[in-house]
Every structure is written in C-alpha cells, then in structure tokens.
Amino acid sequence: MHPAGRLMIVFGIILLFGSVAVILFDLEISVGDSEQSMVEEDPIFDFSGQNGNITFNSENDENIIGWRLYVLGNYIDSDNNSKWDSCEELEVFIWIQGSEKPAELDDKENIFRPTCDVNNTRQDLSDFALVYSGDICFNSSTPPSPICSDGNYSLESNSFVRLVKEEQNIETQKSISEKIIEYLLSGYVTLCISPIFLLLGLIIGSSLDDDNTKKKGPKVASGPQAEWRAYSLAQSERGSDGLAKSFGRHLKTRKRQMTGKARKGNLRGGVHKGGGLFLGGWTEEDSNAEYKKKVEDRRKK
Structure with missing residues (x-):
C-alpha cells in the first residue's frame, strides 16, 4: 500500500479512538482559560x-x-x-x-x-x-x-x-470559527469524519499502488533487434521433381566448427527457407544450384 494511504488510515484511527474517548468519558477540552482558573494580577478589595x-x-x-x-x-x-x-x-x-x-x-x-x-x-x-x-x-x-x-x-x-x-457574566456572541472549534472538540463531529479518512486511505493506497505496479512492468530493450522468420516445411520452396529444397546447412556449419576444416562451395549463406534465421546474400539461383548439386552427389553414392 502507498505511504499516503497508510498515513490517512492511521490519522483516521486516531480520530476514531480519540472521539470515542471524549464521548465516553465526557472529557472537556478547553481552548482557553476558564473563568474559575483565571488569576487576577491586581485585585481590588472593597x-x-x-x-x-x-x-x-x-x-x-x-x-x-x-x-x-x-x-x-x-x-x-x-x-x-x-x-x-x-x-x-x-x-x-x-x-x-x-x-x-x-x-x-x-x-x-x-x-x-x-x-x-x-x-x-x-x-x-x-x-x-x-x-x-x-x-x-x-x-x-x-x-x-x-x-x-x-x-x-x-x-x-x-x-x-x-x-x-x-460581575455578571454576560455571554458574548461566538464567532463562526469558535463554534466550529467547539463542535470539533465535542467528539461527535470527529467521530463522523474518521470513517471518511479510513475510506480515503484505502482508496488512495490501493490506487497509487496499482499505478506503481504497472510502471514496474517488464523492460523492453531499445535499439535494433534481430528479425526471426520461421518457415514450415510445407511452405518451403520445391524443385522440379516436387521435393522440398530444405537441407540442414546449420548442421554442416556445426561439423565444420568441430573439425576446423573449411568447406568449399557457397559461403554467402544463411539457412534455407525450411526454417531458421534468414540472412541477406542467398538468392534463388544459389538455392537451385545447391539443390542440383546435392541431388547429383546423392546419386553418385
């Protein structure tokens, strides 16, 4: 919960318990000195x-x-x-x-x-x-x-x-501010106000907390990103015999890395349209030539 909501809830609880105490124990809170407690500085004795x-x-x-x-x-x-x-x-x-x-x-x-x-x-x-x-x-x-x-x-x-x-005590007309203070100190007004602070604290605390959670969502990296294109075998390019031209060039690459021997042939490469990362430099003519070469090599075997 947001700290502002917690603060309002605590303030509402203090108002609630303070009002109940004032009403139950009939406490009198005076903002000034009462007539009985005022000390005369220079009394005149008759x-x-x-x-x-x-x-x-x-x-x-x-x-x-x-x-x-x-x-x-x-x-x-x-x-x-x-x-x-x-x-x-x-x-x-x-x-x-x-x-x-x-x-x-x-x-x-x-x-x-x-x-x-x-x-x-x-x-x-x-x-x-x-x-x-x-x-x-x-x-x-x-x-x-x-x-x-x-x-x-x-x-x-x-x-x-x-x-x-x-002297006769003549009550003066109280101002609006004095009346408001008197009502607030009576306990009943603060008792009615305290639930409002509790409700506002819950609303503010939950709403601000949700906003912060949304702002803390997953971060998206900025800058250029790789473009991946996946192809299914059914959508791959086919030769004149009706067979797919898909082959595992990435498998050859792994073997070459393991043996350390450079292979001859088309090195402009990328992965065939059968799937994987598609890089620039691989043309339709390269694909047909590579396919024909593979067919001939297999027939010789």
Missing part, C-alpha cells in the same frame, strides 16, 4: 477586616451582582471532611442596616452564602494566599443574579475576610 459596612448600589454598578468573600489560607483539607481547613469554622453575618442581626447563619436575613466545600475551588486569588469561602448578595450554585436591594449592609465575621466585587 472590604478587608472582621466588622464593618458595605454598600450595594445597582444604579452605579449595573454589572455588579454582589461580592466574593475570601479568607487567608490555602486550599488544604487535612482532616478529609470535604471542607477547606481555612474556612470550615468561618461564621459571617451580613444584614441590611435598620433591621436586626440574624440569629442563625442560615437565616434568610443573612445574605452570606458559604462555599467552603472542596468542590467549590476557585484559584483566581490563590497566589495571594486567599481561599474562596462564600458569596454575598448572589448564589454561585444557581444562575448568578443579585438578591440584594440597594442600601447599606452590616458585616460581622469571626475571621479576617476580604471582599471582591462579582
């Missing part, structure tokens, strides 16, 4: 401390839906209780001013939503030794939307915390 006040104003900040809350520490779960050690004992109360402080952490008046589970890892501020520990005025487990009304809020915490504004 609040740092344990006690204080914060203001939510949707008119001035239309895209702001709340705050992300961080505590000092690292993403470590030493006791394997599925909660980060830095925030597992964190208690934060945030309520609108003019109302009473919530009595329990899970009261509706408390607008803080803890996210200390190990499944809620967010590495955007990990370089600053900050652990993502909760949401304020929104819930990241549901489609983000503000749940706070405009106004001032009081904050109390048993640990040092920092707040960073959370």
